[in-house]
Amino acid sequence: MMVSKGPQSTLGATRRSLALDVVDVSVGYSGSTVVNGLTFELSLGDWLVIIGPNGAGKTTVLKTIVGIMEFSGELAILGRPQTGRAAEARTVAYVPQHPVLPAGMSVAEYVLLGRTAHLGWFGSESAADRRRAADVLDQLDLGSVAGRPVTELSGGEAQRVSVARALVQEAQILVLDEPTSSLDLSHAMTVLELVDELRHAHDLAVISAMHDLTLAGRFGDRMLLLSDGQSVATGGPDDVLNDELLTAHYRTPIAVIDGPDGCRVVVPQRVPLDSGPK
């Protein structure tokens, strides 16, 4: 059941370089352990989706990779241990689940904040920085809202704007926490297809937490099931998305069926509340 790529994946067959090498990483808040002994690796060009029930530690894992959590263990990014904050921000870009959209800031200004780690001492943007932000805005079809205050955006626009801010960071690793949580299906697909396209175009490593398991399986080429802070299964969608594993760790009966073009469709079973154990 445990399908691990193991160390041999870095030899021979795949010549792609390692984006993330996480070895025995544990994270705790005030005494209690939230993530326990997590080990996995991620190559450039790969998309790893972390799934798991609420409170499993998905967001904590992502924040640790972004470098904003204290942890024990080893975490190498592009083959190096973490260094200063700015260097980190040039390597790893982060889209939180609920990005803060400050009042009085335009979309273009918000997106330009993504260039912070690239700027010099006085922190003013060069023409190249502004061009970069404009290109990303156009790429994400945000040109028409570029001058609007970020507080006036619709949910879908806001999500794309926060992805745009992460993209202008020009980081090789993209960390997305529930990137589609507030989006309807069509907007969710747009954002995910876009990330997928960029990943292929720029050989990015993407790591995301997702609640929609069917969508997770459609986009992630690798998955990691997290339960109570521990990795309980890793591998491709076909390995991780199976009835017993999901039923055991989500603590509700779940069926996985085959959908169109070979994808896995995750269907929760109905359990009337009064029939369950007291």
Added chain:
Amino acid sequence: MTSSGRVFPSRSVTGGVGEVRSARDHAERAFRPSRRAFLVAGVVLIGAMILGISTGSSDIGVRPLLIEIVDAIPGVHADSGLSDPQRSIIWEWRMPRAVLGALVGLSLAVSGATYQGVFQNPLADPFLLGVAAGAGLGATVAVVTRLDVGWGPFHAVPLLAFFGGLVAIACSAVVGLGASRETASLLLAGVAVASFLAAIQTFLLQRNSDVIAEVYQWLLGRLGTFGWGEVGILGPYVAVCTIVILRFGRQLDVLQLGDDEALALGVAVPRVRIVLIVAASLLASVAVSVSGLIAFVGIIVPHFIRLTVGSTYRTLLPLSAIGGAAFLVLADVGARNLAGGAELPIGVVTAFFGAPFFVAVMWSKKGVFR
């Protein structure tokens, strides 16, 4: 607000006037505050300075005043036709007073805007956070202990004021943010800290009744009895702190995204916070040690700029500097002329206009509690 506030025609790729602008245009103008806003603020400041220097018990015409100033430029000679006593009034009294007013106003407005950004609290201000009370206590200690050591900017009075201001902001931040992240919590802690420090100050003054009159006059806020010496004390602090704060304007904008996102964007959040709090406290404390308690400048000026021009910190900070300077020079003109012959303490004037403005900010649609 920033981008739509621009009035200069854009180099729009669509070519039309008032056409939809491209992402490139918006990226070009992002964080570039309106030149018109700077122009207006600059003109208002210069106008306020001229008004401040020319009005008073002995009115001096604007034209001779300007000629007099031109005459002071090395290598230029012009005859203003002013008498020697008039020239002395200009150079020895009113000019330093106007410059000092500008520096104090700048300091209070910039430190208010900085606190608002660092604490993400729109009502943060050197007075409401207790910094002014701390600085006041520090300066009072220097006065009652006759601690007349040091020179110029490094005199005991501004340094003790700074120390008092730092202790006060540390107490307010620890007490307020320790209790909750609510806007009101930090301000309530500031009120408590300010009352506590003011109580100590009153106690000290009761025990040293010989300096009560002197300190009390200073407490009300004054610019009058000073000359170029005080400008020399305040000037270096203002220059250094303002440069530091303006340099961190971008980081202040990033801080508005919250700690996690600011860290993820490469900002060393704790270090930036501490640098900005120390710089803002130094500015406010030294201003208070020179001019006494002049309230509300740190709230009125940044909020006026937020409402009229924009609220990214890279726009807000430099405009608050100019606007704060102009506001206090104008308030001083009011203090000298509103009550006929008698001069009002300038703190009375700023509070008279500031308190209603504070209420308006609380009640406005963009207000804190909406």
